Amino acid sequence: HSFFENSKNTYREHNNHGVNTPKKLIGDALKERIESIDHDACEAGEEDTFFVADLGEVYRQHMRWKLNLPRVKPFYAVKCNPDPQVIRLLAGLGTGFDCASKAEIEQVLKMDVDPSRIIYAQPCKTNSYVRYAKDHGVKQMTFDNTDELYKIKKLFPGAELFLRISTDDSSSLCRLSLKFGAAMDVTDELLALAKELELNVVGVSFHVGSGASDPLAFLKAVQDARKVFDQAEVYGFNLHTLDVGGGFTGETFEAMAAVLRDALDEYIPSHINIISEPGRYYVSSAFTLACHVIARRTIEDPSRNEKSYMLYLNDGLYGNFSSIMFDHQHPVTQVLRTGDRTYYDTIASQASTDGIEYSIWGPTCDGIDRIAESIRFDHNLDVGDWLYFQDMGAYTKCSATRFNGFSDAHDVIYVASEPGARALMNM
Numbered sequence: 001h002s003f004f005e006n007s008k009n010t011y012r013e014h015n016n017h018g019v020n021t022p023k024k025l026i027g028d029a030l031k032e033r034i035e036s037i038d039h040d041a042c043e044a045g046e047e048d049t050f051f052v053a054d055l056g057e058v059y060r061q062h063m064r065w066k067l068n069l070p071r072v073k074p075f076y077a078v079k080c081n082p083d084p085q086v087i088r089l090l091a092g093l094g095t096g097f098d099c100a101s102k103a104e105i106e107q108v109l110k111m112d113v114d115p116s117r118i119i120y121a122q123p124c125k126t127n128s129y130v131r132y133a134k135d136h137g138v139k140q141m142t143f144d145n146t147d148e149l150y151k152i153k154k155l156f157p158g159a160e161l162f163l164r165i166s167t168d169d170s171s172s173l174c175r176l177s178l179k180f181g182a183a184m185d186v187t188d189e190l191l192a193l194a195k196e197l198e199l200n201v202v203g204v205s206f207h208v209g210s211g212a213s214d215p216l217a218f219l220k221a222v223q224d225a226r227k228v229f230d231q232a233e234v235y236g237f238n239l240h241t242l243d244v245g246g247g248f249t250g251e252t253f254e255a256m257a258a259v260l261r262d263a264l265d266e267y268i269p270s271h272i273n274i275i276s277e278p279g280r281y282y283v284s285s286a287f288t289l290a291c292h293v294i295a296r297r298t299i300e301d302p303s304r305n306e307k308s309y310m311l312y313l314n315d316g317l318y319g320n321f322s323s324i325m326f327d328h329q330h331p332v333t334q335v336l337r338t339g340d341r342t343y344y345d346t347i348a349s350q351a352s353t354d355g356i357e358y359s360i361w362g363p364t365c366d367g368i369d370r371i372a373e374s375i376r377f378d379h380n381l382d383v384g385d386w387l388y389f390q391d392m393g394a395y396t397k398c399s400a401t402r403f404n405g406f407s408d409a410h411d412v413i414y415v416a417s418e419p420g421a422r423a424l425m426n427m
């Protein structure tokens, strides 16, 4: 499988032989669904936005992980996209799971995943959720402050605790250390208190920030983690696991993995287990979203002798484009269908520099509900046409709302461009 060594994009663009390329599979699924809709007579909901998920892409990301970080066991961060088929595939591939709430723990346990493959990686937990974790044998959990240690002492003194330290996350898209993580000058007193309370500290965890872009953040975090391992030894703790968190992206994975690998080899002895909590890395590129143009407004500006258009879609910032707001993303609009023609996977669908100008809006009443300010296409787009957006798997549908009465439950059509994924999923 030489494509594992190339970047994902290289594989996507150049592997066009054979019929089951990822693009062909996804394109066929998109077309088939849209062609099945009677746009002139359908019921409300039938022309709703929908996803095509390529489970083969999740599978490839897992193989790429194993190739680059063989020492690090991934615990998929369910919050990023709790899609049941993604969880089922990853459970079959043997990953662990990072859960942030009772509902996530419940969802994973229902797939017959052993509780030892779950880490409740939320440093500030709800009392009743801690009791639930205890009752279901989910022992691994994180903490980063003294109040939480007292809570755990009271509710689950046998828990296996990971001290989460803060990191330099200034180069990441979503900074997490503003909210979580113990500063390095308080780790010693936290360990002292844990000892006094006779709690069971088993590891250290960190997160360099979601959508991290500076691989050196991993080096610094591993160095800091090593200091906490040494501090813990003084208190008689025998830490056995380091959790290096998430923050990986498909675009920069090899560079990050190289820095992390070297840092682990230099600072963390080989008998220490290494786990991680990747979310975005696994699912971002696996999901493609298709949206329908529900309305159009023509803009005639007398000072320019061209017409432009506002297009209103059936999905927006309060829906699957919540990633624009919460995750600082810039989804790229592409044309899927105009009239009776479909353009998926053709150059004609790409934005152009001198075509017709459009702005793209969501369906709600709010002015911030805008997907793209200005984009040009050679096509004359109108109501009933379809647009699509790639790389919509991370932090999209999981943070969609029902604002203005629009649905937050959208169909996912599953395809699998890898035989290994098809075998595991019986597809």
Ligand code: PLP
Residues within 6 Å of the ligand: 077, 080, 098, 121, 122, 176, 207, 209, 210, 211, 212, 245, 246, 247, 248, 277, 278, 279, 280, 281
């Ligand atoms: N672990 C924790 C504790 C998180 O808060 C997050 C994201 O917010 C993740 C893992 C997943 O991060 P990412 O999607 O960047 O890999």
